[in-house]
Amino acid sequence: MVNNILIASSTAWAWPWWGILVAISLMNLSIGAFIWYKSVKAGVLKDRYRLMMLIFGTIFIVIGSYRTVFVSSYLEQLAWFDTFFNSSLFIRSIATVAELSYASVIILTLQRISEQVPAINGHSAPRKEVVLYEKIAPYFFISCLFIAQFFATSATITKIHVLFAIEETLWGLAFLAILPLSIMQCIRVFSFKDKEMQKRMFMFRVMTVFFSAFCVGYCIYSLGFHLPVEYWPAAIAQLQMDVPMPEIRHGWQAIVDAFTVVNVTHDFDTWGGIGFMIWHTGYFSLCVWMTLFMMCGPRILKTKSLNGLFEAEDAKIEQDDNTSSINDDNMTSNNNDVDDRVVSESISDSVVIKENTINIEDLINKNAK
Numbered sequence: 001m002v003n004n005i006l007i008a009s010s011t012a013w014a015w016p017w018w019g020i021l022v023a024i025s026l027m028n029l030s031i032g033a034f035i036w037y038k039s040v041k042a043g044v045l046k047d048r049y050r051l052m053m054l055i056f057g058t059i060f061i062v063i064g065s066y067r068t069v070f071v072s073s074y075l076e077q078l079a080w081f082d083t084f085f086n087s088s089l090f091i092r093s094i095a096t097v098a099e100l101s102y103a104s105v106i107i108l109t110l111q112r113i114s115e116q117v118p119a120i121n122g123h124s125a126p127r128k129e130v131v132l133y134e135k136i137a138p139y140f141f142i143s144c145l146f147i148a149q150f151f152a153t154s155a156t157i158t159k160i161h162v163l164f165a166i167e168e169t170l171w172g173l174a175f176l177a178i179l180p181l182s183i184m185q186c187i188r189v190f191s192f193k194d195k196e197m198q199k200r201m202f203m204f205r206v207m208t209v210f211f212s213a214f215c216v217g218y219c220i221y222s223l224g225f226h227l228p229v230e231y232w233p234a235a236i237a238q239l240q241m242d243v244p245m246p247e248i249r250h251g252w253q254a255i256v257d258a259f260t261v262v263n264v265t266h267d268f269d270t271w272g273g274i275g276f277m278i279w280h281t282g283y284f285s286l287c288v289w290m291t292l293f294m295m296c297g298p299r300i301l302k303t304k305s306l307n308g309l310f311e312a313e314d315a316k317i318e319q320d321d322n323t324s325s326i327n328d329d330n331m332t333s334n335n336n337d338v339d340d341r342v343v344s345e346s347i348s349d350s351v352v353i354k355e356n357t358i359n360i361e362d363l364i365n366k367n368a369k
Contacts (some may be wrong), residue, residue: 014266015334017277018071021284025065027053029286032061035295038310047312048151050297053108056101057295061288067091068284074156075164076246079262089258092156092285096149103145105294107138109211110178113185113204116300130184139182157258159246161235168231172222175215182212184185203298203309210290230275270313272340 002348036054041124044050071080072091079086113133119125126134150172155163158285189201198205265271296309303311 011266013242013268016070017281020262021068021281024285025068025288028061028292029065029321032295035310037180042310043295044313046308047246047297049108049112049299053105053295054236056104056108057291059101060105060291063094064284064288067095067098070279073271074152074274075159075161076260076270077261077263079264080266082262082264084260087259088262089153089156089255089324092258093155095096099145100142100293103142105291106178106211107142109207109294109324110181110185111299112299113120113189113208113296114181117185117188117201117204119212120188121193123191134181137178140177142277143155143175143176144170148174154269157249157254159244159249161238164230165235167228168222172219175218175222175283177214179215179219182208182215186212200301200303202301203293203296204300207293207298210293214286214290246364 007304008368038059039045039054040052047056067079070083070086070091072078072088074084074088077088079088084090125131148167151163151167151170155161155167185204189204189208194199194203238246271277301309
């Protein structure tokens with residue numbers, strides 16, 4: 001590794017902050033392992049939705065924990081340790097997998113809420129335009145984040161700041177696109193006033209409140225500060241420089257350097273100051289906690305207790321059970337129909353016999369006369 005040790009002017013913050021983040025990551029991994037244990041024990045892995053939430057959530061949490069240990073900054077290739085495992089391009093590569101996994105658990109959750117709570121309680125189905133928006137928004141969200149990965153990886157190699165600005169703009173647009181959906185779903189979920197239904201919607205209630213608040217906060221931060229103050233001015237400034245800083249790179253050697261060069265520093269200002277600390281801490285705490293909750297598979301619970309968080313919910317099994325119940329009802333109904341026919345036929349036979357008996361008696365009386 002090429003190790004450029006940067007002179008630190010303020011490093012007192014570094015290890016306490018790093019230690020707290022690593023401790024949080026260890027706690028998150030433990031919670032994730034517990035969710036897997038409870039889910040396997042409950043037999044929920046047969047449910048495709050629950051399995052996908054567990055897999056995608058685990059990918060994001062594991063890679064997030066890795067990134068809290070090997071802290072990095074892509075543009076200047078800043079690193080916490082002098083090792084390939086702190087390589088900017090390597091971490092950018094695994095971050096692509098993590099961020100797409102994060103986007104996947106979000107859209108799966110949004111789709112499940114729309115499926116199980118399609119309208120405000122007591123109201124008719126929403127207009128076609130609203131239904132169409134609900135279907136398109138999650139896919140627009142993940143498409144923006146998918147495209148953003150190419151800009152981020154290219155920027156890590158070339159050091160063109162505009163590419164990072166475009167990446168962050170796509171993130172802002174992605175969350176802005178699902179902001180109305182998150183608020184709309186929150187209103188729907190909280191429209192149920194029945195106490196039992198409120199308890200069964202515990203996961204949806206928590207998820208919609210947290211996620212709508214997260215979307216509002218992220219959009220304000222992104223559109224009000226992150227993009228207009230941090231990213232685009234710096235990106236434009238780089239393009240206006242006679243000698244761009246950092247130097248714009250291209251070709252095979254740029255890829256090699258992005259993998260091998262690490263600039264080790266623990267200086268507060270070099271890392272970006274309070275802005276970097278807030279972003280990095282929030283990303284690897286709030287986003288991970290939200291993902292841990294989504295790993296449980298947000299849905300309408302079968303039971304009112306919190307134990308229902310890990311209960312098995314297989315739509316096919318439920319359908320089979322319902323079908324079985326319906327068949328049993330039909331069999332019972334058919335048996336009742338048969339019994340009714342038998343009774344009816346018995347009554348008819350009795351009437352015929354009675355009528356024949358009356359006719360014979362009349363005939364005997366006439367002959368006697």
